[in-house]
Amino acid sequence: MKDFFESKIFKIVTWALAALLVLSFIFKAGMVVGEMKANFSCRWSDNYHNNFNNPRPGAGPIMFGDKDFLEASGAIGRVIKIDGDNLVVSGPDEVEKSILIKNDTVIKRFRDNIKKEDLKVGEMTVTIGEPNSSGQTEAKLIRVVPAPEGAAASK
């Protein structure tokens, strides 16, 4: 028995189990993230006209730039519209995202906490939040950040 625990076969089995555990964990994480992105993209597409109030010309399917799916848990982009509690940002891939500002949402510019009324169209924001069933991101934190140099020059 003692020999078995010091044998090469035991080491191989142990390492194989550890590798399998890590691979399974990564696979599960990929599945969870993929499912979230797919669900969010589907809801975003279904609720596009409601959220953005801006029907696109033509009846073709709505695309997400060069991506398969949209990121569900956060957004980065320039504010293009402020409509009450709804903030519309356009990301680097030119895809709009609807950000829902709630009462407990923390909004910051530099060191200061600001109100949603202080946000301006054209400002660059980074948002972390959770996707909801309407294809929006419910914001937990919205931070106004300086615009990237290239983007600032091009605007």
Next chain:
Amino acid sequence: MSLNYEKFVNNLGDQAVPEGLLSDIVSSISSERLAAKMKKHLFVFSFLSLVSLVASGASFYQAQADFSNSGLGQFFRLLFSDFSVVVAFWKSFTLSIVERIPVTSVMILCASSLVFVLSLRAVSKDIKNIHSLARPVCN
């Protein structure tokens, strides 16, 4: 080839053949064959390491571009600017990061780098072996 040498050496008679000549000849022939094989190996792995080096460079630039387009840097900056808020909403923050990792370009970069490192190791091993075979056999 070794059979011909054997026949030749057998026909010479015992007095004319120095001791160990046959084994020296056979070992020389086998080391020549091995050297030829190593040179072929060396050529293949040198070519492979060159190709994988170019691929690694290209995939590095692609990964760099994908990372900067993903906005990951902006999210990581939140760790320094809004640490307490990030900790409070760590789940959303982690998912925001994980969703944005450009997995495909990272995989391509890792694969090409791995091929480069392994082929470089094979090249260095082949060079070492060829050098050791090139040493003259002295009796």
